Amino acid sequence: xxxxxxxxxxxxxxxxTGIVQGVGFRPFVWRKAVGLGLAGFVRNDxxxxxxxxxxxxxxxxxxxxxxxTDAPPLARVDQVRSREVALTGEAGFSVQFSDSTGPRxxxxxxxxxxxxxxxxxxxxPVDRRxxxxxxxxxxxxxxxxxxxxxxxxxxRTTMAGFPLCPSCQAEYDxxxxxxxxxxxxxxxxxGPRLALLDADGQPVEGDALGGAADLLRAGGVLAVxxxxxxxxxxxxxxxxxxxxxxxxxxxxDRPFALMVADLPGIRTLCDVDPGxxxxxxxRARPILLLRRRIGAAVxxxxxxxxxxxxxxxxxxxxxxxxxxxxxxPLVMTSGNRSDEPIAYEDGDALQRLSGVADxxxxxxxxxxTRVDDSVVRAVRGRVVPIRRSRGYVPDPLTLPLEARRTVxxxxxxLKNTFCLARGRHAFVSHHxxxxxxxxxxxxxxxxxxxxxxxxDLQPVLVAHDLHPDYPSTRYAAELPDVxxxxxxxxxxxxxxxxxxxxxxxxxxxxxxDGSGLGEDGTLWGGEFLLADLVTATRVAHLQPVxxxxxxxxxxxxxxxxxxxxxxxxxxxxPALEVRIRQGRRWDHVLSAAxxxxxxxxxxxxxxxxxxxxxxxxxxxxxxYEGQAAVELEQCADEGETGSYPVRVQGGPxxxxxxxxxxRAVVQDRLAGASVPIVAARFHNAMADVVIDVCSRLRGAHxxxxxxxxxxxxxxxxxxxxxxxxxxxAGFEVLTHRQxxxxxxxxxxxxxxxAAARDGSAC
Ligand code: ZN
Ligand code: ZN
Ligand code: FE
Numbered sequence: 001x002x003x004x005x006x007x008x009x010x011x012x013x014x015x016x017t018g019i020v021q022g023v024g025f026r027p028f029v030w031r032k033a034v035g036l037g038l039a040g041f042v043r044n045d046x047x048x049x050x051x052x053x054x055x056x057x058x059x060x061x062x063x064x065x066x067x068x069t070d071a072p073p074l075a076r077v078d079q080v081r082s083r084e085v086a087l088t089g090e091a092g093f094s095v096q097f098s099d100s101t102g103p104r105x106x107x108x109x110x111x112x113x114x115x116x117x118x119x120x121x122x123x124x125p126v127d128r129r130x131x132x133x134x135x136x137x138x139x140x141x142x143x144x145x146x147x148x149x150x151x152x153x154x155x156r157t158t159m160a161g162f163p164l165c166p167s168c169q170a171e172y173d174x175x176x177x178x179x180x181x182x183x184x185x186x187x188x189x190x191g192p193r194l195a196l197l198d199a200d201g202q203p204v205e206g207d208a209l210g211g212a213a214d215l216l217r218a219g220g221v222l223a224v225x226x227x228x229x230x231x232x233x234x235x236x237x238x239x240x241x242x243x244x245x246x247x248x249x250x251x252x253d254r255p256f257a258l259m260v261a262d263l264p265g266i267r268t269l270c271d272v273d274p275g276x277x278x279x280x281x282x283r284a285r286p287i288l289l290l291r292r293r294i295g296a297a298v299x300x301x302x303x304x305x306x307x308x309x310x311x312x313x314x315x316x317x318x319x320x321x322x323x324x325x326x327x328x329p330l331v332m333t334s335g336n337r338s339d340e341p342i343a344y345e346d347g348d349a350l351q352r353l354s355g356v357a358d359x360x361x362x363x364x365x366x367x368x369t370r371v372d373d374s375v376v377r378a379v380r381g382r383v384v385p386i387r388r389s390r391g392y393v394p395d396p397l398t399l400p401l402e403a404r405r406t407v408x409x410x411x412x413x414l415k416n417t418f419c420l421a422r423g424r425h426a427f428v429s430h431h432x433x434x435x436x437x438x439x440x441x442x443x444x445x446x447x448x449x450x451x452x453x454x455x456d457l458q459p460v461l462v463a464h465d466l467h468p469d470y471p472s473t474r475y476a477a478e479l480p481d482v483x484x485x486x487x488x489x490x491x492x493x494x495x496x497x498x499x500x501x502x503x504x505x506x507x508x509x510x511x512x513d514g515s516g517l518g519e520d521g522t523l524w525g526g527e528f529l530l531a532d533l534v535t536a537t538r539v540a541h542l543q544p545v546x547x548x549x550x551x552x553x554x555x556x557x558x559x560x561x562x563x564x565x566x567x568x569x570x571x572x573x574p575a576l577e578v579r580i581r582q583g584r585r586w587d588h589v590l591s592a593a594x595x596x597x598x599x600x601x602x603x604x605x606x607x608x609x610x611x612x613x614x615x616x617x618x619x620x621x622x623x624y625e626g627q628a629a630v631e632l633e634q635c636a637d638e639g640e641t642g643s644y645p646v647r648v649q650g651g652p653x654x655x656x657x658x659x660x661x662x663r664a665v666v667q668d669r670l671a672g673a674s675v676p677i678v679a680a681r682f683h684n685a686m687a688d689v690v691i692d693v694c695s696r697l698r699g700a701h702x703x704x705x706x707x708x709x710x711x712x713x714x715x716x717x718x719x720x721x722x723x724x725x726x727x728x729a730g731f732e733v734l735t736h737r738q739x740x741x742x743x744x745x746x747x748x749x750x751x752x753x754a755a756a757r758d759g760s761a762c
Pocket of ligand 3: 513
């Protein structure tokens with residue numbers, strides 16, 4: 001320590017930006033400074049944290065280094081700017097109160113799972129927080145979901161209605177305490193109250209948590225108020241209860257997520273590798289898709305037709321206690337009916353979940369922002385985000401260029417998000433959902449308004465999809481006094497992947513998805529683009545086929561089978577079961593398409609997967625978006641390495657004849673190959689197509705970086721095979737790491753393209 005004391009004293013002023021408020025940053029600086037024997041102060045300002053430290057040069061240097069290396073768990077230090085200033089000779093180190101002048105550039109932290117220190121208190125019979133389900137400190141607890149406004153302090157959160165008791169106030173005021181300036185802190189004396197309401201919404205006397213657990217153990221459906229909304233819970237091992245929940249929720253097949261008490265519990269249900277364990281225990285506590293173990297004690301109705309299970313660990317003290325009381329894993333699915341957004345307001349939840357839930361385990365801390373659980377999977381050691389929401393939002397992503405002006409990306413339509421950006425920060429919103437739903441559109445408008453206020457971002461540039469009928473495009477069109485930028489859907493997909501990897505291109509962008517409007521007015525979705533953040537050129541694609549009935553073709557994969565079989569065989573279509581089942585509708589739909597009635601042309605890769613699923617008899621109609629493709633992946637035999645040849649057709653733009661693939665599938669099946677084998681060979685053939693086309697494009701254009709995007713790449717089997725093949729062929733392969741490859745990533749791509757076209761300042 002001696003070398004920290006020598007030398008003539010110096011004084012340094014430092015400005016720290018990033019996520020440094022509401023995360024225990026000032027007490028951390030205070031502890032370090034006091035420990036190093038430094039004088040000075042630390043305070044928040046509207047752009048982050050400002051500190052001045054005075055003392056021995058080595059001690060000052062050590063403190064500045066610690067800002068980067070020892071910051072508290074929820075902090076994210078983006079930048080420290082420091083300069084030497086005149087000595088003041090003050091004694092001691094103080095924590096000062098906020099300075100509320102100046103521009104707002106402070107980041108709000110995402111919600112974080114209850115930390116071990118808080119949990120230990122909740123489980124300690126002599127602690128004053130024993131059993132307290134709202135335990136939180138500067139390192140954990142609700143944040144984004146309770147913030148109403150900035151600067152971030154208790155009065156501007158939904159904890160405003162809970163004045164601190166003297167004991168909590170003392171913790172709040174003590175820089176040496178783990179709860180120093182923890183805005184949501186509370187205790188059993190001053191915090192929110194848990195309540196159990198019966199099916200009529202009337203309070204049930206007695207121990208709320210115990211009563212809730214009894215109900216679950218008896219096979220009932222419980223609505224549970226969490227961080228970002230209500231869940232519906234039932235015992236995961238109880239088939240009758242899970243089936244009951246499905247019926248009441250009108251959810252036929254879509255898998256339910258599980259919440260399991262701890263890692264050993266998860267290991268009894270699923271195979272988990274060390275990388276996956278890291279994802280599970282991360283503060284964000286996402287739902288992770290894992291391979292289900294044979295014989296796992298989970299009711300069949302939890303995830304019909306799936307070999308994967310969506311699993312998460314508890315993330316509030318309430319969850320921990322409930323799981324401990326119940327003694328087994330719970331289904332924890334979003335509190336809604338079918339495709340509505342998840343309920344998060346108390347009155348609304350009671351109304352909307354009436355008839356679904358047998359009881360409500362709720363409390364009186366309001367939720368400001370509805371935030372769904374996040375969903376990820378891991379493929380070949382890479383994180384594959386499926387839904388980015390609770391625990392990740394509103395952490396900004398870093399743009400690989402400077403946005404000169406404030407940009408809003410309005411997103412697409414399904415699984416929508418929006419994105420606000422300025423400078424290097426891009427704030428992608430929480431998962432909003434499908435904008436065609438009226439109440440979802442309302443939460444889209446509210447979300448844009450809220451984030452705009454929180455981060456003081458007034459968009460000047462507004463980026464939107466080419467599709468004129470998306471609600472997000474219409475929203476952009478109606479905004480006054482802004483400059484609009486139209487960004488083609490698949491360019492936005494690839495651009496999002498570039499941002500996700502911190503690069504600007506150019507790359508070979510492979511965008512495989514459901515569909516998006518192309519520059520030629522047809523629906524694209526099986527695209528190879530030469531792309532950077534400014535431009536994208538279509539250089540290869542799947543050969544378009546008609547979508548008979550337009551949107552109906554998305555809901556009824558048999559229509560895609562009809563379209564593809566017609567393209568492959570003309571009048572000589574073999575008598576497959578799917579065709580026999582549909583009878584005269586089959587011919588009717590094809591003749592309508594031939595007459596050009598509501599049969600837009602599309603190169604969609606998603607619809608090709610649908611066609612193959614229908615040809616293999618997996619399903620003629622879907623109950624949720626992408627279901628046929630999901631089931632095709634889930635049934636494929638992963639050990640199978642066979643494939644089908646596809647002759648990519650040359651020309652200025654390469655074309656991939658999807659109908660040839662469908663013909664190969666049919667012939668193989670007729671020759672007696674099993675459905676799992678054919679499904680696997682089809683996946684392998686799709687991967688071969690990607691590798692073949694990319695290799696040709698490398699030859700023609702000299703690019704050896706490939707970016708994979710579009711919702712089809714949520715398919716782990718396809719993504720894994722593409723990664724293996726492309727890397728084997730010497731490509732560098734970029735995949736999504738922070739935002740989803742599905743349309744949840746579109747808003748980020750739009751923002752990046754608009755900012756890049758606006759002229760980079762660096
Ligand atoms: Zn904590
Ligand atoms: Zn208290
Ligand atoms: Fe898309």
